[in-house]
Amino acid sequence: MDNTKMYKSLGIDLDAHDTLMGALPELFKECFLNKEQDLKGLSYFYSVVADIHGARVKELIEHKNKGPVIGSFCIYVPEEIILAACGQLVGLCAGADFWVPYGEQIVPKNLCPLIKAGIGAKYSRTCPYFQVVDLLIGENTCDGKKKAWEIFSDMVEMYVMDMPNKKSELGLKLWQEEVKNLCNFLEKKFSKSISFDSLLDAIQKVNAKRSALNRLYETRKNSPTPISGIDALLVTQIGFYDDIERYTKMVNALAQECEEKVLSNFKNNGRKRILVTGSPMVVPNWKIHHVIETSGADVVVEENCTGTRYFKDNVSIENASSKGDLLKNISDRYINNINCACFSPNRGREEDILKLCKDYKCDGIVYVSLSFCTTYMVEAERIRKVAKENSIPMMTVESDYSFSDLGQLRTRIEAFIENL
Numbered sequence: 001m002d003n004t005k006m007y008k009s010l011g012i013d014l015d016a017h018d019t020l021m022g023a024l025p026e027l028f029k030e031c032f033l034n035k036e037q038d039l040k041g042l043s044y045f046y047s048v049v050a051d052i053h054g055a056r057v058k059e060l061i062e063h064k065n066k067g068p069v070i071g072s073f074c075i076y077v078p079e080e081i082i083l084a085a086c087g088q089l090v091g092l093c094a095g096a097d098f099w100v101p102y103g104e105q106i107v108p109k110n111l112c113p114l115i116k117a118g119i120g121a122k123y124s125r126t127c128p129y130f131q132v133v134d135l136l137i138g139e140n141t142c143d144g145k146k147k148a149w150e151i152f153s154d155m156v157e158m159y160v161m162d163m164p165n166k167k168s169e170l171g172l173k174l175w176q177e178e179v180k181n182l183c184n185f186l187e188k189k190f191s192k193s194i195s196f197d198s199l200l201d202a203i204q205k206v207n208a209k210r211s212a213l214n215r216l217y218e219t220r221k222n223s224p225t226p227i228s229g230i231d232a233l234l235v236t237q238i239g240f241y242d243d244i245e246r247y248t249k250m251v252n253a254l255a256q257e258c259e260e261k262v263l264s265n266f267k268n269n270g271r272k273r274i275l276v277t278g279s280p281m282v283v284p285n286w287k288i289h290h291v292i293e294t295s296g297a298d299v300v301v302e303e304n305c306t307g308t309r310y311f312k313d314n315v316s317i318e319n320a321s322s323k324g325d326l327l328k329n330i331s332d333r334y335i336n337n338i339n340c341a342c343f344s345p346n347r348g349r350e351e352d353i354l355k356l357c358k359d360y361k362c363d364g365i366v367y368v369s370l371s372f373c374t375t376y377m378v379e380a381e382r383i384r385k386v387a388k389e390n391s392i393p394m395m396t397v398e399s400d401y402s403f404s405d406l407g408q409l410r411t412r413i414e415a416f417i418e419n420l
């Protein structure tokens with residue numbers, strides 16, 4: 001389908017966009033189509049990526065007749081409140097190396113590729129998702145992002161949520177206020193009143209999405225896992241921008257297929273089982289999974305924001321009788337259950353990793369930090385100690401979006417897997 005007219009209406013730089021889209025099919029083929037895969041339910045997710053700048057962008061443009069399209073960069077931004085305000089939330093974290101040089105024209109090279117690519121995607125006018133959003137919601141998590149909001153605010157309307165650094169009583173209070181403030185801001189900005197019923201409905205939709213992902217991940221606890229790690233990663237990545245109800249249905253269908261596959265007693269492949277943890281991995285950053293899974297091991301779970309942190313634990317609706325109760329439950333779910341390295345201390349993440357290693361019967365941990373992602377790079381030391389105390393082998397990897405380190409990564413990862 002020719003999307004030129006749509007791209008022109010969004011102000012896309014057509015030539016640069018063609019260059020960007022030229023690289024994606026090859027990468028997709030290499031990572032997804034050149035391997036054995038027998039799950040029919042994956043074809044939906046493959047087709048979404050194959051048409052990544054097409055049908056969904058069109059849907060979002062159409063949605064603007066009903067409500068706003070809002071972009072975010074972090075899983076702390078509560079999707080429930082955006083949905084209740086008739087909005088559509090789109091995850092704007094950028095994972096393509098193509099955008100990094102554009103970002104480096106504006107910000108220093110020694111920033112993480114996620115931030116540079118995000119700024120580059122907007123600045124180069126080559127990402128229709130950046131072009132379609134009415135508002136971007138940032139959050140004060142890591143230092144790089146805090147300062148990136150100032151750059152973005154020159155290019156797009158921004159709203160920034162403040163974040164505590166510590167999960168203390170005071171920190172929880174600050175976050176509860178910020179969640180309320182976001183709700184008030186969206187109501188005013190888009191002249192849309194958020195009622196108890198609309199919020200409850202939105203919570204149920206997001207809870208259903210999380211439950212579907214949980215159901216899919218549960219099947220990965222089996223040996224062998226019925227779905228490859230790279231396919232599971234792709235499914236989670238698509239959750240950040242797909243239509244929530246259709247996505248939930250498709251994830252449930254895929255989970256059911258995986259459950260049936262497990263019951264069919266397919267043979268154990270004897271491959272080592274890996275937990276991947278660290279910085280988020282956003283589309284099309286499939287590098288580490290691809291290397292691990294073509295080096296003789298399976299990634300069976302991801303403790304990161306494009307893995308379990310995204311969907312673990314639902315917002316409680318028990319005993320909530322007012323909008324204020326629901327907002328409090330939303331704020332509790334986000335602050336208590338997402339253990340991001342931006343918090344100090346962050347002991348919850350150590351516990352999460354140990355529990356996941358046990359539940360998913362992992363043979364080893366691959367700890368992945370994006371280059372210059374200081375919080376995750378520093379936190380690796382604590383996780384290494386905890387892993388050692390529990391006799392779980394762990395390797396650390398620092399990488400960006402380029403493919404220049406592919407050979408070196410493969411050598412190190414193969415050696416790690418061989419020694420498990």
Ligand code: SF4
Pocket residue numbers: 073074075076141142279280305338340341342
């Ligand atoms: S790693 Fe932290 S800052 Fe980044 S998306 Fe996750 S929660 Fe947000």
Ligand code: SF4
Pocket residue numbers: 112113114115142143144145279280370372373374375376
């Ligand atoms: S990957 Fe690390 S440095 Fe980059 S935005 Fe996320 S937390 Fe910040």
